[in-house]
Amino acid sequence: MDALVCTQPGTLELQHIPPPVPADGQVLVRPRRIGICGTDYHIFEGKHPFLNYPRVMGHELAVEVVDAPAGSGFKAGEICAVNPYLSCGSCISCRNDRPNCCTRLSVLGVHQDGGMTELLCLPPDNLIRGDGLSVDACASVEFLAIGAHAVRRAGVAKGERVLVVGTGPIGVGTTMFARIAGGDVSVLDLDVERMRTIASITGGKAIEVPNGTSPADAALAATDGEGFDVVFDATGNKHSMEASFSYVAHGGRLIFVGVLDAEICFSDPDFHRREMTLLASRNATGEDFTHVMAQIRGGAIPVGSLISHRTSLEASVADLPLWARDKAGLIKAVISID
Structure with a gap:
C-alpha cells in the first residue's frame, strides 16, 4: 500500500x-x-x-x-x-x-x-x-474539537467579551465554539484578508489595526480600553503569545491553544495587577468530539x-x-x- x-x-x-x-x-x-x-x-x-x-x-x-x-x-x-x-x-x-x-x-x-x-x-x-455526517464533516471533527475543548476549558459564559488571536483552523474552531457558548467574539490576525474571510464565515467581529497603531491598541479600543474577558491565542507564535497578555481585562482569562517549542515571558507585576488566569489547552476529549458532531448535525458549523x-x-x-x-x-x- x-x-x-x-x-x-x-x-x-x-x-x-x-x-x-x-x-x-x-x-x-x-x-x-x-x-x-x-x-x-x-x-x-x-x-x-x-x-x-x-x-x-x-x-x-x-x-x-x-x-x-x-x-x-x-x-x-x-x-x-x-x-x-x-x-x-x-x-x-x-x-x-x-x-x-x-x-x-x-x-x-x-x-x-x-x-x-x-x-x-x-x-x-x-x-x-459518523452517523448523519458526511465524510468531509467526519474529517473536520478533530480540529474543531481542539477549539471546542479550549472554550470548555475557559468556561466561556454568555455575554463575555472574547478575543481569538490567530485565524488558522484552530482559531476558526475556537471562534465558532466561543460563539456557540454565547460569547461576544472578536478575531485578530495580521493577515487582514484572511481575518475578514474568517470573520464572515464564523460570525466573529474582525479587529482592524489602523496604520500607526499596535494590535494591543486596536484590541483595547474595541473594548473601550477595558480589555477582553477571555483571550485565546491560537497562533503558536512567541511574539503573539507574549503580546496576548495585554489584551486581557482585569480579572480575565488567557488561554494558550497553540503550542510553541520555546519559553514565554511576561510581566509578573502586570499579571498580578490584573489578577489574570492563565490556562493551557491541550488536544480534546471524547466529550468535545461528541459536542462538535452534535453541532455539525444541528447545522451550526x-x-x-x-x-x-x-x-x-x-x-x-x-x-x-x-x-x-x-x-x-x-x-x-x-x-x-x-
Missing part, C-alpha cells in the same frame, strides 16, 4: 509499504479524508517539538471500517471520525478523566504513524461513528465553507510543501482517498 512519509524535515516521499496487521481487538480502517493541519506543516518544516523522523503524518481523519473484530461494535463499510489521542487509561490524568494530557499520550501522526496512508489499525475506543483546498495522497508530495509556504486563501486542506 502507499503512504506519504516525511523522511526528514523538508522531504516528503510516497512510499510503498506493507499493509498493517491488526493486533488483538484492533479495527482495520481505510482513511478516506485526511485534514492537513498546522501540526503537519510544522512536522514537514522541522518545527514540531515532540517528533522523531521518519513519520507518516495525519491525525484529522475520516475513515471507513474495513474489518472489525467481534464485539467491537463496528462493521465493514461504516464511516467514522477518529479521536487520534491514544491514552494509557491508568495514569493520573486518565484517572481524572483528562486523557487528552495523558502522561504517556501517543498522538497519531506525531508520536506514531498516522493516517496519510491507505490502511490503518486503530483501537475501537478511538473510533466514533458550515463545514462546506471550511474546506478550501483538496488533493490526493500522490499529489500531496508537491501540494503540502506548497501550502506550507503559501497559505493565501487557505482555510483547510484535505487529502481525499476514494
Whole structure:
C-alpha cells in the first residue's frame, strides 16, 4: 500500500509499504479524508517539538471500517471520525478523566504513524461513528474539537467579551465554539484578508489595526480600553503569545491553544495587577468530539465553507510543501482517498 512519509524535515516521499496487521481487538480502517493541519506543516518544516523522523503524518481523519473484530461494535463499510489521542487509561490524568494530557499520550501522526496512508489499525475506543455526517464533516471533527475543548476549558459564559488571536483552523474552531457558548467574539490576525474571510464565515467581529497603531491598541479600543474577558491565542507564535497578555481585562482569562517549542515571558507585576488566569489547552476529549458532531448535525458549523483546498495522497508530495509556504486563501486542506 502507499503512504506519504516525511523522511526528514523538508522531504516528503510516497512510499510503498506493507499493509498493517491488526493486533488483538484492533479495527482495520481505510482513511478516506485526511485534514492537513498546522501540526503537519510544522512536522514537514522541522518545527514540531515532540517528533522523531521518519513519520507518516495525519491525525484529522475520516475513515471507513474495513474489518472489525467481534464485539467491537463496528462493521465493514461504516464511516467514522477518529479521536487520534491514544491514552494509557491508568495514569493520573486518565484517572481524572483528562486523557487528552495523558502522561504517556501517543498522538497519531506525531508520536506514531498516522493516517496519510491507505490502511490503518486503530483501537475501537478511538473510533466514533459518523452517523448523519458526511465524510468531509467526519474529517473536520478533530480540529474543531481542539477549539471546542479550549472554550470548555475557559468556561466561556454568555455575554463575555472574547478575543481569538490567530485565524488558522484552530482559531476558526475556537471562534465558532466561543460563539456557540454565547460569547461576544472578536478575531485578530495580521493577515487582514484572511481575518475578514474568517470573520464572515464564523460570525466573529474582525479587529482592524489602523496604520500607526499596535494590535494591543486596536484590541483595547474595541473594548473601550477595558480589555477582553477571555483571550485565546491560537497562533503558536512567541511574539503573539507574549503580546496576548495585554489584551486581557482585569480579572480575565488567557488561554494558550497553540503550542510553541520555546519559553514565554511576561510581566509578573502586570499579571498580578490584573489578577489574570492563565490556562493551557491541550488536544480534546471524547466529550468535545461528541459536542462538535452534535453541532455539525444541528447545522451550526458550515463545514462546506471550511474546506478550501483538496488533493490526493500522490499529489500531496508537491501540494503540502506548497501550502506550507503559501497559505493565501487557505482555510483547510484535505487529502481525499476514494
